[in-house]
Amino acid sequence: MATPDSGATLESVASAAGVSRQTVSNVLNAPERVAPETRQRVEEAIRELRYRPNRSARSLRTRMSNLIGYCVQPAAAGNLNPVLDRFVHAVTDAAAEHGFHVLLFTAPAGDAGLDRYAELLAQRAVDGFVLADTVVADPRPGWLTEQGVPFVAFGRSWSGPDRGRWVDVDGAAGMTEAVEHLHAIGHRRIAFIGWPEGSGVGDDRVAGYTAACLRLDLEPWIVRAEGGAGTGRTLATALLDGAEPPTALVCVSDESAYGALRALADHGLRPGEDVAVVGFDDTPAARLPGVDLTSLSQPIDQIGREVVQMLLDLLGVVATPPGPEHRLLRPSLVVRASSRPAGSAPAAPTEA
Amino acid sequence: MATPDSGATLESVASAAGVSRQTVSNVLNAPERVAPETRQRVEEAIRELRYRPNRSARSLRTRMSNLIGYCVQPAAAGNLNPVLDRFVHAVTDAAAEHGFHVLLFTAPAGDAGLDRYAELLAQRAVDGFVLADTVVADPRPGWLTEQGVPFVAFGRSWSGPDRGRWVDVDGAAGMTEAVEHLHAIGHRRIAFIGWPEGSGVGDDRVAGYTAACLRLDLEPWIVRAEGGAGTGRTLATALLDGAEPPTALVCVSDESAYGALRALADHGLRPGEDVAVVGFDDTPAARLPGVDLTSLSQPIDQIGREVVQMLLDLLGVVATPPGPEHRLLRPSLVVRASSRPAGSAPAAPTEA
DNA sequence: ATCCCATCTTTGAACGATCAAACGCACGGT
């Protein structure tokens, strides 16, 4: 069992191995400078004393904290999309491979939150930031760029000049794939349940839907309203009550899709058989028995890895060929019963 | 707009204010030792130079990192219970009030993960830990106690001696309340859908159910199986197919409850009207339209605050009267349509 | 006038690591 705090220091290891401070330091940070046999002796002493460099001391001297700041937004009550939580996990994992850790903090949205970022920087508590949940007119990318602070965002800057590096999911491509899937299984009247114009994410997704429709010679059919499941239900109800209702509903989010599914139930319609439904995000509830919602899944782990890679690149930690400023990753369509006539294909296992 | 890195140090502030290093330090850490007018002068200099103490330097000297370690478990695929994510947020918030931050790291479960804890301690990267997701035979509380490491757990130690401090939710009390609620609205055949014996959390919850049954003179009726929603569906189906089926189902988790709801639908039964269903955790999906699941909500924010309070107390940061070693908080029953005959009460708004 | 004491402030050392530069030594070329 490891003893956590041996209290060993560079100096104590050095005297145990019969060398100087700096040699021990070199064994850890620049092994090639040390003669092989010396190195071995030092490494043994390190092992024996269970020495681990003191992070504060190292940070003070190198001016690097080896910490990445990440702001956790107050979780909206009833938010059933854990995509950001999975993202944090992915970032933490990827960072650990390079000796970095994630420092969490909270901040109010908008300009008011910038002070928290400034505070952490002034204290030299973090080396850079990972941003998530970037919104239209988000002040953070611009401000951080001005200040010369290293950061990478999960999510494009949806307005103004494209500042800083980012990784994002190609919502348009995802929606295009969804429409093509529905078209392939015979649907021709495919409606889109979306958010009002002006949300970057929502506009991106609807664009992919529209593009697919045009390519497939379908009439785009878009309804929009602010909100979540309740709104989805309302919009879907209106569509289904129409004279010539759609046979498939593409929804801007899983949450809207759950509302749409509810509307189907209200009408006595069976998802997948009478009307197909597709969502976006592949939230956990999508695979519940009896829900079985077809949805677009974001490659969160990969996004996390790429974000960290870019940030460490920016920090000069990993020596890679200068990578791209931006990365756009495709979501993958997970087909479940909500867009598949019963018996048309072997059902994917639905239980976790 | 705040300039993040002014580069100011104690020394530069001191010379700006015409005093010494230590006086500036005192203004920040022990203001009562400084003469009022001197203090004012120094505070002005601090403001003007936007000085913030360097965390690394402070940590090095005081041997306190002001960081709390928290291990993020790899999120089980399809986990629809974001309770831990809300918990992290609560902890982060509460810690910030005392100048502490949360440091995230990952570790494998069981003994193998202890090394990561040891590593962080040896590096003096954290001052203590917040544990979550404690399981039966969890090695962490015992090990941390042996090593004399400050920590507080969210969740009892379910086996062996009760080591260290913890805050937990009184699952038994919650289930008792659920049964009493069902009894009060007329139910007499109330079954419990649970997990196999041996999971601390599950046993606690079933105990509360059983206690309530005995007090209300009902026959306990318990079925158990490993698993989530699929299992819940199977167990509920078996119950509903019986000769004299239950009129209410109390489920060990929301996930089982979703399965149970599905089973009701399979039988053409209406939740709340034909058969009542209650879950545990009040997951976001519970409030989706058409789901409307009655469930027990954990006071996560309060738990987070209490955990931090206890930990800082242990670290000697907050000077409070010695608090209790353990805290057991009651969950609150959120009644929705799944346990309420239609029209029996004003429906709570169902949309976020 | 002297001394003591309390209050406020300053000084020197230390925390544990890395940087920059100097040092010792063996080697080969002239």
Add this chain to the structure above:
DNA sequence: ACCGTGCGTTTGATCGTTCAAAGATGGGAT
């Protein structure tokens, strides 16, 4: 025998803060 060269190692200074102790100042008691 001398010197430059390169490799491996050591030394001194430094990062920015707090601790511990010492110094300065003024007021009241003796």
